[in-house]
Amino acid sequence: MKINLKKTALLLTGILTCGKLFAQVPDTTQTSADYVKPFAKDNSYRTWSIGFSGGVLSSYTILGSNKHLDFTSPNAQLGYGGYIKKQITPAFGIEGDLLAGKLTSDNSQPDAVGKTYDSFSTKLRYALSLGANVTVGNISWHDNAGAIQPYVTAGGGIIGYKPVLTANGTSSNFKTTDNGVINEFFIPIGVGLKINVAKGINIDLGYQVNFVYSDNLDGYNYGTNNDKFSYAHIGLEFAIGNKSKPQMAVYNPVSSMRAEYMMENQNTRAQLQSQIDAQKVQNDQLKADLATTNATLAKFTADSDGDGVADFYDKCPNTPAGTKVDGAGCPLPVAKPEVKVYVTEDDRRVAREAVKNLEFDFGKATIRQHSDESLNKLAQLMVAKKFSLKLSGYTDNVGSVDANLKLSRDRAEAVKTYLATQGVDPTKITADGYGKASPIASNKTAKGRQQNRRVEFSLN
Structure with missing residues (x-):
């Protein structure tokens, strides 16, 4: 790409020299007058700023190669611009931009009939846009105000330009009316970096790609893509307002x-x-109160007869050693000797008859009436011989695990309740359910499932 930077270099040198002079100003961002409390109102900051820039305009962009351009040899030309920005939050602002300058390039692509142009020259009379400026990061290690702010911009606006084509040494306007000027919509998208050199003054380094909503920018309609151009620039930004207030865009x-x-x-x-x-x-x-309390409590812990009940609560003091006592310190009644109970074969036959005749309503824990006679005989036997009984409920494998487990427990409890109503001591009956565990027959047949729906009795 041919580079013609004479004017551009002069402009950039001036901006850098000015920025260097500004950079000599002592940094006062840490003074108490510059400090703003978190969540302060917008009027605590400077939210307006203006900027000026100069740089390089080119029909080449980093988004494509020269061979895809309408003119394959783009030249670098001077561009300049300015903006005014309103900062809404430290990370987001709205700005109006103005860009002007010139675009040139040589060697057009041949069209379908082999027509070519030597070069084009387009004067950008203006490019006015309104867009968003988003600060990607506010980098600061020591100060309240940031030192560097990377940013991205995007917007939309109107561009006015005048393309002139040259072929065989003859130049002509692309548009023959309105003095050759074309006005169209365009979209500018850019990235950049702002460096804080003094309070309220920033160096602005950026690169912008401008997408024109037509293929007329170079005066030559070639291919199917709309034209675009780039603007690489350096500039200065100045915060507007009370100098004692920090600039919102650089505030951290x-x-x-x-x-x-x-x-x-x-x-x-x-x-x-x-x-x-x-x-x-x-x-x-x-600590003093606690010592007094401990001394007072000591009398409540003394146990003279060693029966485990403090003297203060002991209603039966001087109990002989080894005597079992109740909570009041009095001897417990002597337990009666245990009477052994023997289960005969006849007793087990009564239990088996009760199991054999035991039936429930389908899916319920309700005992059917014809089971009562066998259960009554079992109750009479338990009352007479003071037997203990263990009930174990089971189901088939139809239904969920939780439902079967609950049903088996409910049926075992139903038998326990019935026996208790017949005079059996309920403390001698234990009842539990095990759901579909331990089947005694196949669950694949109706008969097998019927056998698995059971309550087992264990006398002891």
Whole structure:
């Protein structure tokens, strides 16, 4: 790509020299007058700014190669611009941009009939746009105000330009009316970096690709793509407003919150120490009170007869050693000798008959009436011989695990309840359910499933 940067170099040198002079101003971003509390209102900042830039305009962009351009040899030309911006938040602003300059290139692509042009020259009379400026990061390690702000921009606007084509040494306007000027819509998208060189003054380095909503920018309709051009620039941004206020775009809310925390922490140290000293006095008093309380409680823990009941609560003092006592310290009644119970074959036959005749309503824990006679005989046997009984409920494999487990438990409990109504001591009956566990027949047949739906009895 041919580079013609004489005018551009002069402009950039001037901007850099100016920026260098500004950079000599001492940094005052850490002064107390510049500090703003977190979540302060917008009028605590400078939210308006203006900027000026100069740089290189070219029909070449980083989004494509020269061989796809209408003219394959783009030249670099001087471009210049300016903007005014309103910062809404530290990360987001709205700005109006103006860009002007010139685009040139040589060697057009041949069209379908082999027609070519030597070059084109397009004067950008203006490119006015309104867009968003989003700060990607506000980099700062020590200061409330950031030092570097990467950003992206995007917007839309109107561009006015005048393309002139040259073929065989003869130049002509692409458009023959309106003095050759074309007005169209375009979309500018850019990235950049702002460097804070002084309070309210930033160097702006950026690159912008402008998408024109037509293929007329170079005056030559070739291919199917719309034209686009780039603007690489350097410039200066100046914050507008009260110089004592920080610029919102470079302000770091996180650092501000940290500074606020540090200041509040400093102010409360004396108060915290005073509270700690007061708490120590209270702790000493509590220790003294606790010693008095322990002495008072000692009399409640004395146990002269060693029966495990303190003398203060012992209603039967001087109980002989080894005597089992109740909560009041009095001897417990002597347990009666255990009477062994023997289960005969006839007893087991009564239990088997009760199991054999035991039936429930389908899917319920309701005992059918014809089971009562066998259960009554079992109840009479248990009352007469003081037997203990274990009930174990089971189901087939139809239904969910939880449902079967509940049903088996409910049926075992139903048998226990029935026997209790017949005079059996309920403390001698244990009932539990095991769902579809331990089948005694195949669950693949109706008969097998019927056999698995059971309550087993165990006398002892």
